[in-house]
Amino acid sequence: MSNIADFPKPTLVSVNGVVLEVFEAGQRNKGNPIVLCHGWPEQAFSWRHQMPALAAAGFHVIVPNQRGYGQSSRPEQVTDYDISHLTGDLVALLDHFGYDDAVFVGHDWGANVVWSMAQLHPDRVSRIISLALPYQARTPKPWIEFMEEFFGPDNYFVHFNRQPGxxxxxxxxxxxxxxxxxxxxxxxxAPPEAGMMMINLAQAEAPLGEPILGEAELAVYVAAFEATGFTGSINWYRNMDRNWHILADVDPIIRKPALMIYGEHDMIPKSENLADFVPNVEVVSLDCGHWIQQEMAAETTHAILAWLAG
Known part of the structure; x- marks a missing residue:
């Protein structure tokens, strides 16, 4: 509960043609930035457990609600959510704060953006920490086409693209x-149900497993998405094939030092060849599912701080 009361108040910052809702901690540590990027369907609030510890460790912690989320802009055009725009927002955020580069941390979709930052804007990235989503090497054909062949039309990535709205x-x-x-x-x-997983989850009356959020924490997410709807955030998925083309001529090797944090029970599979694409990677696995930094908050924070100190 104290996490909610203690969560910083946001600033609205105009960057890259949009407004981003930005939360900060450790502003006294100017000159040592770390940028935390949430996944789907999350909010900057997902990093509430890590922010005070990172600030105490000497970092200026910068946590945006990325475009499509919270009080940040939600452009109408689907293509305004491609990887050029998403990474461009983070570059412009560094410019706003007067930073040449930063440590970038991402969970889930945020991890995808952070890996892409290291490809599209390597000079703006000092180190990378990825939670849940390992680096995704380019598939032989565009990602959604590839997934449709592999997983079928009900895969939620495919469904989001083929049945918009x-x-x-x-x-x-x-x-x-x-x-x-x-x-x-x-x-x-359990074996996967027929139909589209996210629609099934939205319509299921009884949840499975155990909650990872208290009622007051859950209410923060519910209020945020009731205010915005989900389309802006889902539009990130609708640029997968566009991103595949954008990254066509970019060096596929991530040369920055990187930490990969997996949840042992996550549905996202571990990468079998991560070090081929990310030669300077260290890997940590925690005994949790997908929502790593909220499920095992203290362990996640410890892993991040230990690696940064090393």
Whole structure:
């Protein structure tokens, strides 16, 4: 509960043609920036456990609600959510604070953006920490096409692209139920249900497993998405193939020092060849599911600080 009361008040910052809602800690540590990038469907609030510890360790902690989320801008154009725009926002955020580069930390979709930062703007990145999502090497054909062949039309990445607006409407109608059912741990293994996973979760009346959020924490997410709807955040998925083209001629090797933090019980598989693409990577696995920094907050913070200190 104290985390909610203690969470910093935001500043609205105009960068890269949008307004971003930015939360900070450790402003006294000017000159030592670390930028934390949330995933889907999260908020800057997802980093509430890590922010005070990073500030205490001497970092200027900068945590945006990225475009499509919270009080940040939600452009109408789907293409305004491609990887050029998402990384461009972070570059402009560094410019706003007067920083040449920063440590970038990302979870889930935020990790995807951070890996891409190191490819598209390597001079603005000092080190990378990725949670849940390992570096994704380019597939032989565009990602959604590839996933459709591999996983079929009900895969939620594919569905978001091929049936625009359908899932958005279901999630918007069932926001509280969807988020309650999603933010769980220790979900018993079961064969996948027919249909689209995220729509199924939004419509399921009884959640599985155990909650990872208290009621007051869950209410923060519910209020945020009830205010914005889900379309802006889902538009990130609708640029997967566009991103595939944008990254076509970019060096696929990430040369920055990197820390990869996996949840042992995450549905996202570990990379079997991560070091081939990220030669300076260290790997840590925690005994948790997908919502790593909220499920095992202290252990995540310890792993991050230990690696940064090393």
């Amino acid at each position: 359908v899932a958005d409407a279901v999630l918007d109608q069932n926001t509280a139920q969807f988020l309650r059912n999603l933010y769980r741990k220790a979900v018993p293994p």
